[in-house]
Amino acid sequence: MKFAVELTNSSKKFKQTIVINELSLQVRTGILFALIGPSGGGKTTLIKMIMGMLKSDTGTVTALNKKVPNKQLLHDIGYMAQADALYTDLTGQENLEFFGKMYAMSKKELQDRITYASNIVDLADHLSKKVEDYSGGMKRRLSLAIALIQDPPLLILDEPTVGIDPLLKLKIWQELTQLKNQGKTIFVTTHAMDEAEKCDEIAMLREGSIIATGTPFDLKQQFNAADLDEVFLQAGGETQ
Amino acid sequence: MKTLAMVKRIINQLKRDKRTLALLFLAPMLVLTLMYFIFESDDPKTTLVVTNAQPTVVEQLKKTSLTIVEKDQYSESKLKSSEYAAWLEFKNPSKLYLLNAEPSSSKAVEMAIASLSMQPQKQKMATTYVYGDKNTKVFDIFSPMLIGFFVFFFVFLIAGMALLKERTTGTLERLLATPIKRGEIILGYIIGFGFFALIQTIIIVLYAVYVLKIESVGSIGYVFLICIIVALVALSLGTFLSSFAATEFQMVQFIPLVIVPQVFFSGIFPLDNMAEWLQGLGRIMPMYYVADALNGVMYKGFGFSDIWLDLLILLGFSAIFLLLNMLGLKKYRAI
Secondary structure, three states: OOEEEEEEEEEEEEOOEEEEEEEEEEEEOOOEEEEEOOOOOOHHHHHHHHHOOOOOOEEEEEEOOEEOOOOHHHHHEEEEOOOOOOOOOOEHHHHHHHHHOOOOOOHHHHHHHHHHHHHHOOOHHHOOOEHHHOOHHHHHHHHHHHHHOOOOOEEEEEOOOOOOOHHHHHHHHHHHHHHHHOOOEEEEEEOOHHHHOOOOEEEEEEOOEEEEEEOHHHHHHHOOOOOHHHHHHHHHHHOO | OHHHHHHHHHHHHHHHOHHHHHHHHHHHHHHHHHHHHHHHOOOOOOEEEEEOOOHHHHHHHHHOOOEEEEEOOOOHHHHHHOOOOEEEEOOOOOEEEEOOOOHHHHHHHHHHHHHHHHOOOOOOOOOOOOOOOOOOOHHHHHHHHHHHHHHHHHHHHHHHHHHHHHHHHOHHHHHOOOOOOHHHHHHHHHHHHHHHHHHHHHHHHHHHHHHOOOOOOOOHHHHHHHHHHHHHHHHHHHHHHHHHOOOHHHHHOHHHHHHHHHHHHHHHOOHHHOOHHHHHHHHOOHHHHHHHHHHHHHOOOOOHHHHHHHHHHHHHHHHHHHHHHHHHHHHOOOO
16 A cells, blocks of 8 residues: 555536645555645644545545445544544543444453553653643643554644643654654644644645645755745745 | 444443433432323312302302302402303393413313303213312323433433533544444443433332322333333434534534423323324324323323324334444544
8 A cells, every 4th residue: 555545637616715725645555644834724624524424515525444434444543633522521431432432342452552651741640630621732632542552554633732741742743753663654633833844744725725845955956045934934925 | 343432432431421310310319200290289269250140040150160259349440350150140141251371271261150150950060080080190101201301301302412422522533543433432321321310210110100209100110111112212213313413502502492392291281182283293203102101001001002103103212322423433534
């Protein structure tokens, strides 16, 4: 499997607004891939199309060699939404257990995965607390732990590190790199250019189209920029 | 397995929400008790003032249900300032003044006087009550419907709100990003809330029958069966309608629109007197069948052969709502 995610001429229109416009994108298997772009540029819509939560109006979407939408495919995708979708009246442990049970796992396996995932996001000591007592960053971390719960080969994370302090952010990125080294494909959206810098490949999404792709190095050369911030600004300014 | 996880989660969540539990279990008892005392109080005594009456007529009047007060002098203005229902002035011709503050008292007076004219030929008649007996009160007739209504209302509200909360907080969308089937989500809701509806039903029915001593001629087992089906209809309708509400306040707005009209057609007001098109309207409301079945079992002592059609129609209602619900969930996941 060469590409973990592949979109060909995919579009999405809401009423009269075109959000994704004839977009084609290929994400190689086993890399850390960042989707960057301004707010309202269609990043979340694109993610939902890959997940099969939204159906592409045109073209095809393929993930892990399966044509989207496909319910079985969801088994193999760890998803973290932009907004924390957690049951705040339940504890962290109960949230993890509940979402974990959506994937075929033995009880033992589930407990092991809960321990693993909560350790990565540094929440192991707070699992018995109700989520309504969590801070914003803790909720974000719990969402990430839920995305990791079934040990999926493909991770799709919509702005995973918003509201997380620099130290933990570093730890999470180290872990994402580690997961990548295990052969997983990680697809993140981000606003933080220092994070995009850590990725193998970047695609820049603007007004529903991919305006630039490549390694961070490629992009900097292409735009003749010193850093990715400059690339972001230049690419953004180009079409204005 | 996934359904079971859903059920466990719903029970866990609701178990911790003590106030909602109180609403579910205690509020129906409170309202039922209140209505019991309001309707159980004796019929008000209707008092008739008579002037210039011959003693034999007064004797006969006293045999009716009316309380008779004899006066030498009386007037319309006195009637207004009194609490009496009517004044019968014997002269030529006699004249009856009805205060008509309570139309029911006026009717009672008119009936009593009408029966008087049939005297003295009137024979003592034997009366047989087909349903109930001479002590039957209004409350006996519509308390079965009340039981059904409580189950319907509270399950509708709580299940609808719960799914709405899942929509607004994004957990529903998150859940649909897992391989769960839409049917499993709905089934989880049915079993999870069905569990609480069952407890609620048991509490309400036992309280009504054994504490308030509401007459239940038929089998209590059928009462439970009906109430469970009521809960199913309420659950499917509540969760379905929640997809048309963006906020909890908008969910509450469905109450005057969906719940209140159903009460009108559930037996508080006699359906037979309604215009035909209104009766037809009642036929599309689940509460009509609920009231019919519950009243049939509890008051008329009906068995399964008399209520199966009501139950079937109710199951049909919930099947339709559940199907629509399943389709509605497609909004969150293409498959």
